[in-house]
Amino acid sequence: MKVAKPGISIPHRGSRTKLTGWWFVIIAVVMIAAFYFYPMIQALLLSFKTGKGANLHYTGLDNYKRLFSDKTFLTAVKNTFIYLIIQVPIMIILGMFISVLLNDRNLKFKGFFRTAIFLPCVTSLVAYSIIFKYLFGTDGLVNLGLTKLHIIAEPINWITDPFWAKVTIIIAITWRWTGYNMIFYLSSLQNIDNSIYEAARIDGASAFRQFFTITIPLLKPIILFTSITSTIGTLQLFDEIVNITKGGPGQSTMSISQYIYNLSFKYSPDFGYAATVSYSIVIMIIILSFVQFKVAGDK
Amino acid sequence: MIDFVSRQTLTSRSTAIVHKYRNKKRGWTRMKKVLAILLASSLVLAACSSKSDNGTEGSNGNDTASKETKEVTVWAWDPNFNIAALNLAKEAYAAKNPDVKINIEENAQADIVQKLNTGLNSGTTKGLPNIVLIEDYRAQSFLQAYPDAFYDLSSIIKASDFADYKIGPTSFDGKQYGVPFDSGVTGLYVRTDYLEQAGYKAADLQNIDWNKLIDIGKAIKEKTGKDLLTQDPNDLGLIRMMIQSAGSWYTKEDGTTPNLANNAELKAAAETYKTLMEANIVKVTSDWSQFVGAFNSGDVAAVPTGNWITASVKAEATQSGKWAIVPFPSLPGAAKATHASNLGGSSWYVLNTDGKEAAADFLKQTFASDVDLYQKLNKQIGAIGTLKAAATGDAYQAADDYFNGQKIATDFAAWTEQIPRVNYGMHTYAIEDLLAVEMQNYLGGKALDKALADAESQAETQIK
Numbered sequence: 063m064k065v066a067k068p069g070i071s072i073p074h075r076g077s078r079t080k081l082t083g084w085w086f087v088i089i090a091v092v093m094i095a096a097f098y099f100y101p102m103i104q105a106l107l108l109s110f111k112t113g114k115g116a117n118l119h120y121t122g123l124d125n126y127k128r129l130f131s132d133k134t135f136l137t138a139v140k141n142t143f144i145y146l147i148i149q150v151p152i153m154i155i156l157g158m159f160i161s162v163l164l165n166d167r168n169l170k171f172k173g174f175f176r177t178a179i180f181l182p183c184v185t186s187l188v189a190y191s192i193i194f195k196y197l198f199g200t201d202g203l204v205n206l207g208l209t210k211l212h213i214i215a216e217p218i219n220w221i222t223d224p225f226w227a228k229v230t231i232i233i234a235i236t237w238r239w240t241g242y243n244m245i246f247y248l249s250s251l252q253n254i255d256n257s258i259y260e261a262a263r264i265d266g267a268s269a270f271r272q273f274f275t276i277t278i279p280l281l282k283p284i285i286l287f288t289s290i291t292s293t294i295g296t297l298q299l300f301d302e303i304v305n306i307t308k309g310g311p312g313q314s315t316m317s318i319s320q321y322i323y324n325l326s327f328k329y330s331p332d333f334g335y336a337a338t339v340s341y342s343i344v345i346m347i348i349i350l351s352f353v354q355f356k357v358a359g360d361k
Numbered sequence: 362m363i364d365f366v367s368r369q370t371l372t373s374r375s376t377a378i379v380h381k382y383r384n385k386k387r388g389w390t391r392m393k394k395v396l397a398i399l400l401a402s403s404l405v406l407a408a409c410s411s412k413s414d415n416g417t418e419g420s421n422g423n424d425t426a427s428k429e430t431k432e433v434t435v436w437a438w439d440p441n442f443n444i445a446a447l448n449l450a451k452e453a454y455a456a457k458n459p460d461v462k463i464n465i466e467e468n469a470q471a472d473i474v475q476k477l478n479t480g481l482n483s484g485t486t487k488g489l490p491n492i493v494l495i496e497d498y499r500a501q502s503f504l505q506a507y508p509d510a511f512y513d514l515s516s517i518i519k520a521s522d523f524a525d526y527k528i529g530p531t532s533f534d535g536k537q538y539g540v541p542f543d544s545g546v547t548g549l550y551v552r553t554d555y556l557e558q559a560g561y562k563a564a565d566l567q568n569i570d571w572n573k574l575i576d577i578g579k580a581i582k583e584k585t586g587k588d589l590l591t592q593d594p595n596d597l598g599l600i601r602m603m604i605q606s607a608g609s610w611y612t613k614e615d616g617t618t619p620n621l622a623n624n625a626e627l628k629a630a631a632e633t634y635k636t637l638m639e640a641n642i643v644k645v646t647s648d649w650s651q652f653v654g655a656f657n658s659g660d661v662a663a664v665p666t667g668n669w670i671t672a673s674v675k676a677e678a679t680q681s682g683k684w685a686i687v688p689f690p691s692l693p694g695a696a697k698a699t700h701a702s703n704l705g706g707s708s709w710y711v712l713n714t715d716g717k718e719a720a721a722d723f724l725k726q727t728f729a730s731d732v733d734l735y736q737k738l739n740k741q742i743g744a745i746g747t748l749k750a751a752a753t754g755d756a757y758q759a760a761d762d763y764f765n766g767q768k769i770a771t772d773f774a775a776w777t778e779q780i781p782r783v784n785y786g787m788h789t790y791a792i793e794d795l796l797a798v799e800m801q802n803y804l805g806g807k808a809l810d811k812a813l814a815d816a817e818s819q820a821e822t823q824i825k
Contacts, residue, residue, distance in 0.1 A: 115506020
């Protein structure tokens with residue numbers, strides 16, 4: 063990828079000023095090294111060890127080989143990718159759609175709608191998960207509403223049926239994160255010069271045409287950004303799963319992060335293998351981000 | 362995230378966006394600075410507080426000879442049960458040993474497990490308590506994963522003073538590490554009024570097996586419209602109770618070899634479970650509060666579970682006199698079927714750190730010997746201990762009006778002694794998660810032998 067040099071160039075000065083500069087960043091550098099890089103390297107080393115609790119010993123690549131024969135891990139990966147493939151596009155499209163609606167000049171109570179849609183993002187993950195669990199319970203409000211409206215005859219087992227449990231999780235994350243992504247779109251929509259649209263209108267372009275040939279291309283960097291952060295967020299999905307379904311029924315909603323937690327704390331502690339699984343997430347994030355850059359990034 | 366933003370800055374076409382993101386980037390750096398300051402200050406704070414911790418710990422450990430005030434810190438969960446029990450024990454102990462200060466700290470069970478794991482694994486025992494409560498199903502995973510972390514109590518308490526089934530989980534390598542605490546002895550709590558409407562009495566439910574209970578459940582459903590019991594598909598507690606009542610477990614005697622594919626008791630339990638689930642007499646729940654809510658609101662006729670549920674059952678005062686407790690139904694077709702089983706229950710462990718002698722002495726004088734204490738525990742919080750001598754006390758002979766004058770403590774104490782001893786091993790929860798999946802498959806039509814064989818082969822790769 064070609065990267066243009068930033069417009070502002072820093073005038074060259076003596077090495078003394080450079081040293082002073084380093085003194086300013088040294089605290090941050092040390093902190094980042096101590097709290098980011100050191101644990102990362104330690105975790106990488108840990109991922110080559112096996113054993114219960116404190117009885118760890120090096121076993122080379124055994125843990126990585128184990129990943130491929132571990133059905134639970136594969137199920138967790140599969141589930142995570144189902145969330146990813148279904149939920150991320152829904153959320154991105156929905157976020158974009160809402161932001162375009164909210165960007166309408168003639169819309170009244172804009173502030174209210176924006177706040178209302180953004181509000182889910184400031185709620186605690188655990189708190190909203192628990193509320194969703196009760197809303198979607200067999201005796202919950204959602205079932206009650208749907209049966210009273212005669213949309214469904216029998217209550218749906220939102221939490222205890224393998225298929226519906228996944229649907230519940232997808233609905234929950236979409237509710238929580240759409241507003242967050244919408245804010246990014248909204249802020250960049252406001253930076254698109256209105257004269258471009260005006261020119262398009264004079265040329266006779268329809269609203270659809272304007273959306274697809276002006277809005278989307280100009281939003282592309284933001285679409286890339288939101289899809290990468292959403293992908294990362296989905297790969298690290300934990301709170302919702304643990305609080306709404308506990309990964310169940312069976313393992314039908316289990317995410318990779320939850321499996322890491324289970325390996326470390328629910329089962330006999332196997333920190334080595336847990337570190338291996340967490341590195342598998344790192345690898346997946348790198349690959350997916352790379353693909354997304356290639357597909358959507360500027361050539 | 363910072364990286365992505367900065368790349369965005371460079372590649373984006375619109376200068377407006379560039380400007381926007383510069384601002385954003387600046388915002389990030391500012392936030393990072395704030396974070397750094399916060400981190401630095403928290404480090405300083407941590408250093409200060411750990412210094413003061415060191416101070417007290419030092420005086421604890423080194424000056425045991427001099428009669429200074431000793432401190433013992435205990436971690437447990439559940440304020441209404443374990444913490445309440447600790448407070449009673451603290452009171453009893455303080456009367457005889459005024460020089461020892463007992464600090465009781467309440468943490469959720471999951472938090473205790475996490476803190477212990479991270480603390481023991483990092484090798485620093487600072488910040489860990491002297492005594493900790495561990496659930497019996499998890500005990501072996503701690504004892505085996507951290508061999509020198511716990512203090513050997515073999516010379517301090519006598520294993521034979523306690524219910525036999527508690528010794529398996531609390532000892533390792535021939536050494537007794539835990540002081541057995543509460544009994545998870547199971548019973549079948551039944552609504553006598555629903556039974557009567559269906560033409561049964563509580564006496565008809567004495568010593569029955571699960572098939573008979575399912576028939577009764579169908580009759581109840583027909584007459585009253587109420588379900589027999591609740592089940593959470595994620596929680597195989599019922600299966601665990603069934604197999605332990607027949608002297609079997611997920612693993613073999615050694616506690617490490619998975620015992621699923623050729624386990625006759627597990628097979629019988631799975632078949633019974635399927636019959637139960639398909640009889641249309643089960644209310645499906647997904648968590649604890651729905652479980653408690655179901656019987657408190659009168660939606661189910663029976664609750665097969667550990668005796669620790671008594672307090673939750675009695676919490677609904679309007680149902681007083683409508684409940685009875687009968688022995689746990691036996692597993693149909695099992696060779697060693699009994700009417701006694703266990704669900705949950707935990708024990709006290711002393712960490713092998715400074716102050717272990719004082720901590721061991723506290724346990725020795727309270728939970729390991731004090732019969733009077735157990736009477737108070739039973740009267741005030743309804744706890745059934747596993748100290749055999751406790752059952753001779755007067756509280757254990759008392760009749761409970763809520764249960765129509767039934768001497769529930771006497772019954773539970775008697776059943777406790779009959780619980781078959783099994784080795785829970787260190788993989789109960791790992792295997793159960795695999796089994797839960799296969800159980801769903803089995804309910805969905807997969808052949809049982811195939812389901813159990815698959816669970817076993819997965820367990821073999823999982824348990825390493």
